[in-house]
Amino acid sequence: MTAAQQAFGTTKQFLGLQMGFFGLDLAHVVMLLVGLGFIFLAIKKEWEPYELLPIGAGMILANLPFTGLMTEPAAGQAAGQAGILGIILKYGLYQWTLLPQFIFFGIGALTDFSPLIANPRAFVLGAAAQIGIYTSFLGALLLGFNVPEACSIGIIGGADGPTTIYTTGLLAPDIMGITATAAYSYMAMVAIIQPPIIRLLTTRAERRIQMKPVLRPVSRLERVLFPLVGMIIIILLIPKSAPLVGMLFLGNIFRESAVVERLSKTAQNELINIITILLMLGIGASMPAEKVLQVRTLMVLLLGLFAFCVGTAAGVLFGKLMSKLSKQPFNPMLGAAGVSAVPMSARIVQHMGHRENKKNYLLMHAMGPNVAGVIGSAVAGGFFLGLF
Amino acid sequence: MGGIDWPQAWSIVARGIGLVFGIMILLAVVTDLMGRVIRRAEARKKAEEKPQ
Numbered sequence: 290m291t292a293a294q295q296a297f298g299t300t301k302q303f304l305g306l307q308m309g310f311f312g313l314d315l316a317h318v319v320m321l322l323v324g325l326g327f328i329f330l331a332i333k334k335e336w337e338p339y340e341l342l343p344i345g346a347g348m349i350l351a352n353l354p355f356t357g358l359m360t361e362p363a364a365g366q367a368a369g370q371a372g373i374l375g376i377i378l379k380y381g382l383y384q385w386t387l388l389p390q391f392i393f394f395g396i397g398a399l400t401d402f403s404p405l406i407a408n409p410r411a412f413v414l415g416a417a418a419q420i421g422i423y424t425s426f427l428g429a430l431l432l433g434f435n436v437p438e439a440c441s442i443g444i445i446g447g448a449d450g451p452t453t454i455y456t457t458g459l460l461a462p463d464i465m466g467i468t469a470t471a472a473y474s475y476m477a478m479v480a481i482i483q484p485p486i487i488r489l490l491t492t493r494a495e496r497r498i499q500m501k502p503v504l505r506p507v508s509r510l511e512r513v514l515f516p517l518v519g520m521i522i523i524i525l526l527i528p529k530s531a532p533l534v535g536m537l538f539l540g541n542i543f544r545e546s547a548v549v550e551r552l553s554k555t556a557q558n559e560l561i562n563i564i565t566i567l568l569m570l571g572i573g574a575s576m577p578a579e580k581v582l583q584v585r586t587l588m589v590l591l592l593g594l595f596a597f598c599v600g601t602a603a604g605v606l607f608g609k610l611m612s613k614l615s616k617q618p619f620n621p622m623l624g625a626a627g628v629s630a631v632p633m634s635a636r637i638v639q640h641m642g643h644r645e646n647k648k649n650y651l652l653m654h655a656m657g658p659n660v661a662g663v664i665g666s667a668v669a670g671g672f673f674l675g676l677f
Numbered sequence: 678m679g680g681i682d683w684p685q686a687w688s689i690v691a692r693g694i695g696l697v698f699g700i701m702i703l704l705a706v707v708t709d710l711m712g713r714v715i716r717r718a719e720a721r722k723k724a725e726e727k728p729q
Contacts, residue, residue, distance in 0.1 A: 413705065416697045416702070510715050515708060522700070668700050
């Protein structure tokens with residue numbers, strides 16, 4: 290057998306070459322169409338294009354046969370054997386999980402925690418919206434998933450892409466592509482999913498509640514101390530949350546210190562853009578046909594949606610409770626922003642509030658629970674990781 | 678379904694929700710206290726600077 294035959298195996302050849310057409314089956318074709326669909330949605334509908342376009346491209350590349358792109362690096366391997374997608378998957382997502390942690394660093398550098406510092410009650414709403422994670426965890430167990438998979442599916446309810454990727458990459462890497470895609474897709478569909486739930490659980494009078502137009506000013510010292518104190522408290526209580534919470538608050542310290550502007554700007558722009566390309570390509574590549582085209586995939590997507598809906602509902606119900614207990618006017622819709630789809634959820638609350646009452650400006654109030662949700666879902670992810 | 682350890686599952690849920698709420702409430706209290714202390718210190722500093 291020649292070296293070429295050894296390399297190509299015994300599959301059919303054309304003009305002396307092993308062509309992808311010979312390895313293409315129906316499952317690959319379906320995945321190629323799904324990848325093309327993602328790219329269509331990104332370009333034509335502009336649905337989360339920064340995520341869906343590279344995910345779609347990664348999905349297509351991962352499902353084209355005989356490319357070698359998915360070959361993971363291994364000890365003793367000849368030079369050039371590992372493929373770029375295999376390298377991204379192994380070091381970025383499964384083994385070293387570098388990418389979601391660096392995304393959190395960038396998110397920290399981009400996030401202004403002032404609305405949360407000015408109104409710390411918003412922390413409670415950020416916690417309430419995590420209830421969806423745990424109800425979906427139970428649902429996943431009921432449908433036959435094991436505990437690590439149930440944890441990974443539940444975390445979709447936090448509507449936090451990097452936390453979902455990090456948790457799933459470590460606990461259930463086989464379903465990571467699906468959970469990550471579900472998390473980002475539901476974040477993109479916040480405007481469709483959340484308003485009916487909010488309307489169902491609130492009265493028009495509640496949605497019209499007008500809040501103080503501005504929050505109190507937050508000093509620079511508070512903004513610098515907040516990530517330091519928050520990071521130390523959370524990591525001391527849940528050490529396994531350190532890779533996410535630590536990187537989130539580290540990025541925020543860079544931002545708020547105002548003495549490393551170049552580094553902060555890099556984290557907010559170039560770094561997060563590069564990491565987004567690698568991360569999204571990796572997510573797309575983690576969906577080869579044999580892993581995705583199963584009934585389980587549909588169950589994961591439905592359970593993720595359920596988690597997201599329950600999280601929104603729990604946030605709104607806690608918002609109603611706070612509205613009843615608060616001496617100041619408090620709009621219960623703010624609870625829906627407790628899921629960490631930043632800033633989409635906050636914008637939905639602002640839009641709905643303003644539509645009911647033209648004098649209502651809820652955006653800054655809603656940003657508090659919204660950024661609290663980012664912390665809450667990272668804490669929930671750290672808790673799940675601590676179980677194993 | 679018989680393979681699921683439901684007491685353990687409910688324990689995970691209860692501990693998880695308890696922990697998330699516990700930590701978030703703790704952070705809320707610490708953030709509120711920190712804000713009060715800093716604002717009081719800044720107000721005092723401002724008051725001391727005024728007579729000069």
